[in-house]
Amino acid sequence: MSQQPRIVFEAIEASRSFDVSKGPLQRVLSGEGRRILRAVDSVSFGISHASTLSLVGESGCGKSTMARLAVGLYRPTGGEVRFEGQNLSAARAQPALRRKMNMIFQDPYASLNPRWRVRDIVAEPIRAFKLLQGPKDINDRVGQLLTQVGLSAKDGEKFPHEFSGGQRQRISIARALSSEPEFLVCDEPTSALDVSVQAQILNLMRDLQNRYGLTYLFISHNLAVVRHMSDRLGVMYLGRIVEQGPAEAIFRTPRHPYTRLLLEAIPDISSVGRRRTPVGGEVPSPIAPPPGCTFHPRCSLANERCRTEKPEHTRNDDVLVACHAVQEGRAV
Amino acid sequence: MLRRFLDSDFAYAFRRSPVAVISTLVVVVVVLAALLAPYLAPHNPFDLASLDLMDSLKPPVFSADGDSAFPLGTDDQGRDVLSTIMYGTRISLEVAVLAIGFSLVVGISIGLLAGYAGGAVDAVLMRIVDVQLTFPAILIALLVDGVVRALLPREMQEALEIDVIVFAIGISRWPQFARTVRGSTLIERGRDYVMAARVIGISSARIMISHILPNVLGPVLVIATLNLGLAILDEATLSFLGVGLPPTEPSLGTLIRIGNNFLFSGEWWITIFPGLTLAAMVLSINLLGDWLRDALNPRLR
Amino acid sequence: MALLDVIDLVVEFPTRRGTLRALDGISFSIEPGEILGVVGESGAGKSLTGSAIIGLLEPPGRVASGQIQFEGSRIDRLSPAQMRPIRGRQIGAIFQDPLTTLDPLMSVGRQLVETMQTHLKLSDRDARARAVQWLEEVGIPAAAERVEAYPHQFSGGMRQRVVIALALCAEPKLVIADEPTTALDVSIQSQIISLLKRLTESHGTSVMLVTHDMGVIAETCDRVAVMYAGRIAEIGPVADVVRTPSHPYTEGLMGSIPSLEARVERLRQIDGAMPRLGAIPQGCAFNPRCGRTIARCFTHRPDLMPAGATQAACWLVGGGAA
Ligand SMILES: Nc1ncnc2c1ncn2[C@@H]1O[C@H](COP(=O)(O)OP(=O)(O)OP(=O)(O)O)[C@@H](O)[C@H]1O
Ligand SMILES: Nc1ncnc2c1ncn2[C@@H]1O[C@H](COP(=O)(O)OP(=O)(O)O)[C@@H](O)[C@H]1O
Ligand code: SF4
Ligand code: SF4
Ligand SMILES: [Mg+2]
Ligand SMILES: [Mg+2]
Numbered sequence: 001m002s003q004q005p006r007i008v009f010e011a012i013e014a015s016r017s018f019d020v021s022k023g024p025l026q027r028v029l030s031g032e033g034r035r036i037l038r039a040v041d042s043v044s045f046g047i048s049h050a051s052t053l054s055l056v057g058e059s060g061c062g063k064s065t066m067a068r069l070a071v072g073l074y075r076p077t078g079g080e081v082r083f084e085g086q087n088l089s090a091a092r093a094q095p096a097l098r099r100k101m102n103m104i105f106q107d108p109y110a111s112l113n114p115r116w117r118v119r120d121i122v123a124e125p126i127r128a129f130k131l132l133q134g135p136k137d138i139n140d141r142v143g144q145l146l147t148q149v150g151l152s153a154k155d156g157e158k159f160p161h162e163f164s165g166g167q168r169q170r171i172s173i174a175r176a177l178s179s180e181p182e183f184l185v186c187d188e189p190t191s192a193l194d195v196s197v198q199a200q201i202l203n204l205m206r207d208l209q210n211r212y213g214l215t216y217l218f219i220s221h222n223l224a225v226v227r228h229m230s231d232r233l234g235v236m237y238l239g240r241i242v243e244q245g246p247a248e249a250i251f252r253t254p255r256h257p258y259t260r261l262l263l264e265a266i267p268d269i270s271s272v273g274r275r276r277t278p279v280g281g282e283v284p285s286p287i288a289p290p291p292g293c294t295f296h297p298r299c300s301l302a303n304e305r306c307r308t309e310k311p312e313h314t315r316n317d318d319v320l321v322a323c324h325a326v327q328e329g330r331a332v
Numbered sequence: 333m334l335r336r337f338l339d340s341d342f343a344y345a346f347r348r349s350p351v352a353v354i355s356t357l358v359v360v361v362v363v364l365a366a367l368l369a370p371y372l373a374p375h376n377p378f379d380l381a382s383l384d385l386m387d388s389l390k391p392p393v394f395s396a397d398g399d400s401a402f403p404l405g406t407d408d409q410g411r412d413v414l415s416t417i418m419y420g421t422r423i424s425l426e427v428a429v430l431a432i433g434f435s436l437v438v439g440i441s442i443g444l445l446a447g448y449a450g451g452a453v454d455a456v457l458m459r460i461v462d463v464q465l466t467f468p469a470i471l472i473a474l475l476v477d478g479v480v481r482a483l484l485p486r487e488m489q490e491a492l493e494i495d496v497i498v499f500a501i502g503i504s505r506w507p508q509f510a511r512t513v514r515g516s517t518l519i520e521r522g523r524d525y526v527m528a529a530r531v532i533g534i535s536s537a538r539i540m541i542s543h544i545l546p547n548v549l550g551p552v553l554v555i556a557t558l559n560l561g562l563a564i565l566d567e568a569t570l571s572f573l574g575v576g577l578p579p580t581e582p583s584l585g586t587l588i589r590i591g592n593n594f595l596f597s598g599e600w601w602i603t604i605f606p607g608l609t610l611a612a613m614v615l616s617i618n619l620l621g622d623w624l625r626d627a628l629n630p631r632l633r
Numbered sequence: 634m635a636l637l638d639v640i641d642l643v644v645e646f647p648t649r650r651g652t653l654r655a656l657d658g659i660s661f662s663i664e665p666g667e668i669l670g671v672v673g674e675s676g677a678g679k680s681l682t683g684s685a686i687i688g689l690l691e692p693p694g695r696v697a698s699g700q701i702q703f704e705g706s707r708i709d710r711l712s713p714a715q716m717r718p719i720r721g722r723q724i725g726a727i728f729q730d731p732l733t734t735l736d737p738l739m740s741v742g743r744q745l746v747e748t749m750q751t752h753l754k755l756s757d758r759d760a761r762a763r764a765v766q767w768l769e770e771v772g773i774p775a776a777a778e779r780v781e782a783y784p785h786q787f788s789g790g791m792r793q794r795v796v797i798a799l800a801l802c803a804e805p806k807l808v809i810a811d812e813p814t815t816a817l818d819v820s821i822q823s824q825i826i827s828l829l830k831r832l833t834e835s836h837g838t839s840v841m842l843v844t845h846d847m848g849v850i851a852e853t854c855d856r857v858a859v860m861y862a863g864r865i866a867e868i869g870p871v872a873d874v875v876r877t878p879s880h881p882y883t884e885g886l887m888g889s890i891p892s893l894e895a896r897v898e899r900l901r902q903i904d905g906a907m908p909r910l911g912a913i914p915q916g917c918a919f920n921p922r923c924g925r926t927i928a929r930c931f932t933h934r935p936d937l938m939p940a941g942a943t944q945a946a947c948w949l950v951g952g953g954a955a
Contacts, residue, residue, distance in 0.1 A: 059818050103527070110524045124532070164906055194845060199888075199900040199902040200902045203900055203902050223819075224891040228900065251893070265819050266819055266893060267822075268848045268852075268893045269887065271848075271851060282791075282820075
């Protein structure tokens with residue numbers, strides 16, 4: 001354990017904005033200016049080899065945008081995303097590196113082309129990267145991949161609609177594995193599944209990680225799932241990471257008020273008959289986020305400074321927290 | 333494979349719909365009669381040697397002085413009306429199918445490109461579509477037909493007769509296809525299976541052709557069926573107006589135009605029978621298209 | 634007397650490939666003021682149970698046998714016209730997607746007023762005042778100004794609050810809530826659940842809460858029914874079902890849920906998948922996935938039998954193994 005583990009993936013102050021302005025004519029007519037939505041705002045983190053970093057947060061906080069930045073579906077509008085020590089676009093220009101990253105999606109119904117046979121779906125990366133030649137070899141490999149994710153080789157003949165949600169997610173995983181990746185971005189891979197199926201998929205992902213030393217960027221809104229899966233954790237709110245560090249440390253002592261709110265809000269089976277004081281407020285629009293700390297309208301610890309000044313990350317043990325109250329020692 | 337199909341919900345819905353069954357029957361009969369005209373037709377109306385002016389203007393067989401050799405009567409040159417209809421349908425169908433095929437290729441390519449590329453490409457292409465859609469298709473076809481004819485050297489006009497009309501009708505009908513395909517493409521390109529292909533670096537052209545195209549084809553083929561009927565009518569209209577196919581290569585439209593001259597002198601069969609054939613064929617194709625659209629629309633089921 | 638009694642309910646869908654039995658002998662009851670949770674995988678029959686009770690089964694679905702009794706009288710054989718005054722007035726409904734319940738062209742105030750006036754004798758003024766009261770009660774800020782607002786002017790969470798107000802404003806005795814929070818974010822979800830719980834408690838309303846979130850059930854319900862393949866696998870007080878389940882399926886289900894409290898290396902997993910309708914095995918429907926089968930599991934279908942504090946449909950409980 002003396003050697004520092006290799007950093008596979010890194011985001012450095014990565015940002016991604018979208019122009020959500022109306023058309024030029026409508027803008028003139030309504031007298032509105034340009035409207036910029038900062039979906040991901042100066043996000044920094046690194047993921048070391050064979051570990052899992054999870055991003056958690058509520059709908060619209062920028063999780064999927066970050067996932068797409070991580071695999072190059074979006075280009076950052078600020079900052080940098082790096083893979084294996086290289087800038088992502090440089091890395092993706094090399095097939096040998098591009099094949100080392102792949103993605104698993106949330107919606108098992110939309111992520112497989114309904115007109116393709118499963119064997120062609122799974123073989124697509126193999127063909128794209130010319131990993132194998134000849135239909136026989138490719139077919140054998142597809143059969144092997146399908147068996148590995150708990151399906152059978154002859155399922156390759158079928159079409160996606162012949163499978164249940166959980167089985168489709170297995171097909172997705174087989175496709176992602178077929179390029180022999182090192183780094184998998186998983187955007188809510190179990191959110192659309194029943195809990196019992198979710199357990200099967202999470203176990204499978206864990207097994208594959210142990211077997212192949214996979215590195216995961218794992219995205220979810222479910223804190224219990226995240227706790228189960230992650231080594232490190234980042235909590236996102238309105239495009240920023242408000243708290244990040246080792247998952248165990250954050251679950252043991254959540255510091256940021258939003259992290260605490262999330263943990264408080266989650267119904268858990270271990271809390272039969274729990275009486276809770278529900279948290280108020282809703283996530284504000286990311287187009288016009290509140291000034292200062294974007295969480296202040298919902299935060300019970302907010303003060304004048306929070307309303308005007310953006311909190312910087314401060315380090316406590318191994319945990320980074322962006323909160324004035326934590327920094328000032330007001331949060332207990 | 334066939335058994336699977338016969339057992340499918342689609343086949344079941346088909347069998348349960350009298351409209352679909354009857355229109356298919358009509359279409360199949362008409363198409364077969366047209367395709368097999370050289371073998372089935374009692375006479376060859378293009379074989380000038382076999383024509384006999386003595387046979388001209390005979391009424392259909394069921395009238396008092398009908399001749400059983402000419403079931404639907406003859407025209408002024410003694411051509412068998414039934415045979416001219418069979419050959420004419422063949423030409424009409426050929427023109428319509430080629431025109432819609434051409435239209436589909438243009439429309440689908442442009443629709444895919446506009447939908448997938450988005451941005452300025454999309455804006456420009458779709459404005460063109462909008463502008464063209466404000467004119468009736470037949471007007472565009474007339475216009476294109478006129479312009480192309482004017483541009484072509486005289487000696488080529490004869491040889492390219494059919495190509496010109498196919499081009500004119502084809503050009504007049506692509507915008508609908510482009511618009512439909514673009515709409516479906518916009519939806520499909522945001523789907524995760526397209527993202528999955530982009531993540532591994534599949535090129536845009538490949539994604540459009542092998543991923544998106546198969547998924548946007550359904551609705552556009554339904555519209556194509558409906559448009560096939562309209563294209564037959566377009567051709568008939570152009571021919572009827574005299575700018576389509578010449579009497580030496582008579583389509584249904586040409587036959588109706590020629591026959592029209594005899595309508596008032598009492599030789600109604602020369603125009604009515606081609607007219608009925610045209611109506612039956614176009615109606616059946618449209619009913620079939622309508623049925624297809626409903627049957628393939630999951631929301632209506 | 635129980636408020637709602639469902640007795641041996643069978644719901645079938647006639648199709649051209651034979652009749653599919655989607656609910657196969659469901660029996661349970663709901664007491665006045667009680668919250669009954671219903672959990673199960675998608676397709677287990679949770680929603681159908683709810684629709685059958687409020688008489689909104691989508692054709693060709695039909696109640697093939699069994700009874701649904703509300704306050705002692707059967708409601709499963711009523712005509713749509715007879716059912717209409719009961720739905721809303723006696724039994725309210727909340728669905729997953731608030732947009733399908735709300736009329737987009739009518740202000741929320743108007744919708745509340747109309748619902749109340751359909752079922753309660755109220756003057757326009759009183760109804761209006763009550764509408765504002767209800768919006769306040771479900772936590773819409775500045776309710777008096779927002780009665781005139783239209784559904785699209787509200788966020789998802791707010792809309793679901795309005796839906797709750799609509800379901801409760803005619804003061805029904807029972808509310809069927811089908812996945813009322815599934816479409817919402819966790820922090821909003823907990824607000825809505827607390828709201829539902831507080832309001833039904835203060836009005837003495839019974840609730841049938843359908844969800845696939847065991848955490849929500851654990852915190853909210855008095856009793857819970859676990860459904861599997863169109864039947865109830867286990868039913869009983871929440872604490873017992875969650876902590877000491879008797880049915881092997883319930884046990885597997887509880888083990889497969891990751892918990893915030895403790896991290897385990899591997900989640901317990903039930904292999905395989907719930908059978909499709911029409912492919913339900915003979916005997917116990919769970920037998921292909923069950924690790925504790927006995928011969929009888931493959932031949933005879935178990936009914937609910939007492940198992941400690943709960944009731945479970947398994948031959949291993951209630952002396953069936955003997
Ligand atoms: N292509 C785009 N154009 C404009 N806005 C976008 C685009 N993609 C995302 N956004 C906006 O960016 C914000 C973050 O979106 P993102 O999809 O990353 O959220 P998320 O955290 O994944 O949410 P969810 O849990 O719902 O999946 C949202 O407000 C979203 O509306
Ligand atoms: N209109 C319908 N036609 C045929 N089968 C149906 C219909 N509606 C529901 N079902 C079937 O009934 C079963 C139970 O459905 P449902 O009650 O919606 O499940 P859930 O537990 O997810 O709410 C499922 O297998 C479903 O496919
Ligand atoms: S910075 Fe202020 S408003 Fe933001 S979380 Fe900390 S205490 Fe709350
Ligand atoms: S009856 Fe048999 S198969 Fe069914 S749950 Fe009990 S032990 Fe398992
Ligand atoms: Mg997302
Ligand atoms: Mg349901």
